[in-house]
Amino acid sequence: MKTSNNWVIFDGNITPANRPVVPVVSRGLMYGDGIFETLRTYKGKTVLFEDHIARLHSGMCILGMKVDPELKIGAIKEQLRKLLKKQQLLSTDAIVRMQVWRDGQRGYHPQDKSDIHYSITASVCPDNFSTPTLATVDRRRVPSRSIPSSVKFTNGINYILAAQEAAERGGDDALMQTIDGFISETTIANIFWVKGNTIFTPDEECDLIPGITRNIVLEIIEKSNRWKYKEGKYYLDHLLDADAVWICNSVREVLAVETVNNQDFAVDHPVIGELQNRYTQFRRDNGNLLKRN
Incomplete structure (x- = not known):
């Protein structure tokens, strides 16, 4: 149609x-x-x-x-x-x-x-989204003490400049870091990675927006009892040592990351595939029809 x-x-x-x-x-x-x-x-x-x-x-x-x-x-x-x-x-x-x-x-x-x-x-909404490439940038995530990161403010200059810099470095999106150099998020999504049987993601002290989809993914991971998971403060080298990396937001859901700073990661990793399936089941079980009042 x-x-x-x-x-x-x-x-x-x-x-x-x-x-x-x-x-x-x-x-x-x-x-x-x-x-x-x-x-x-x-x-x-x-x-x-x-x-x-x-x-x-x-x-x-x-x-x-x-x-x-x-x-x-x-x-x-x-x-x-x-x-x-x-x-x-x-x-x-x-x-x-x-x-x-x-x-x-x-x-x-x-x-x-x-x-x-x-x-x-x-x-x-597109039927599919391509796996993105990420690039670290000199632009840092604005600290939550300066601008609260719990909501999405219209003024996105910090993200705009970061996205421009990432594009200049060949990335589809910027991998944002805190002023102290910890991994935070991308300009449009939260980020996760897996090493062995443990899933990692930055905690809220890393100035990230605690996304609604991020919360769903954390809930799925916790309930599965299949993986260990840790929220914390991680430098770039910790992420670059991962087996696979993915991002998540309300539009792209759970999406594998292809490269970070030209380093390749497994986009068909079984953990990503299972999380995608479980997220799909979650939103099917929790979808609500927009009905006429």
């Missing part, structure tokens, strides 16, 4: 994608004063949708934004269902992005009564 990407939700209404206009004085445009969430729908079903909305609301709270009724979970579900139907995306997988930003004047301190705006977009 042919799909359309010509429609968006803007402040609660479905509108042609080229119609909403953000004023030049918008703080979202001037300063990246906002929050976003990205997730995947599966033929009209969502997985842990409440967790995504809770994180969106948490970010708004950090920024001092009021959560209006239109941004409550029931209202967003109904808007998303209508958008997917309008975009002809209820019968296929889709990538959804929710964005919230604030109006206001120049200056870093926002006004107490600044208007809040939001948008929801949806596009076709």
Whole structure:
């Protein structure tokens, strides 16, 4: 079925994608004063949708934004269902992005009564994602003490510069490190690796975003009793000594990494294959249909 990407939700209404206009004085445009969430729908079903909305609301709270009724979970579900139907995306997988930003004047301190705006977009999700190559970069992950890493802020300059540097070094994505040189995450995903029978991943003290999919993967690993796993602080040489490496996020799910700094890893490693299968089963068991209220 042919799909359309010509429609968006803007402040609660479905509108042609080229119609909403953000004023030049918008703080979202001037300063990246906002929050976003990205997730995947599966033929009209969502997985842990409440967790995504809770994180969106948490970010708004950090920024001092009021959560209006239109941004409550029931209202967003109904808007998303209508958008997917309008975009002809209820019968296929889709990538959804929710964005919230604030109006206001120049200056870093926002006004107490600044208007809040939001948008929801949806596009076709590819059937498959290619295994990525990662490159370490000089750009470091912003410490959580400077910018909280528990939510996704609109201002992604740090990630943009890191991704540009990774591309210059032949990578599809940047492998981010903390200021102290510990592995943190990539610009778009959390990272894991396996050595022997032990799975490793950076802990939350490494300034990473504790992703919703990361939590699912950790839960799967813990319940399986098949592997040992350790969360901790690891330098690059620890990862480069791994048998296999993978990333995870809500769109790409569990995805093998092909190379890190031109060092090859096994993309068909049995641990990755089993985690992919178990994740698929998890989201099938926990998928919820977007129903009309």
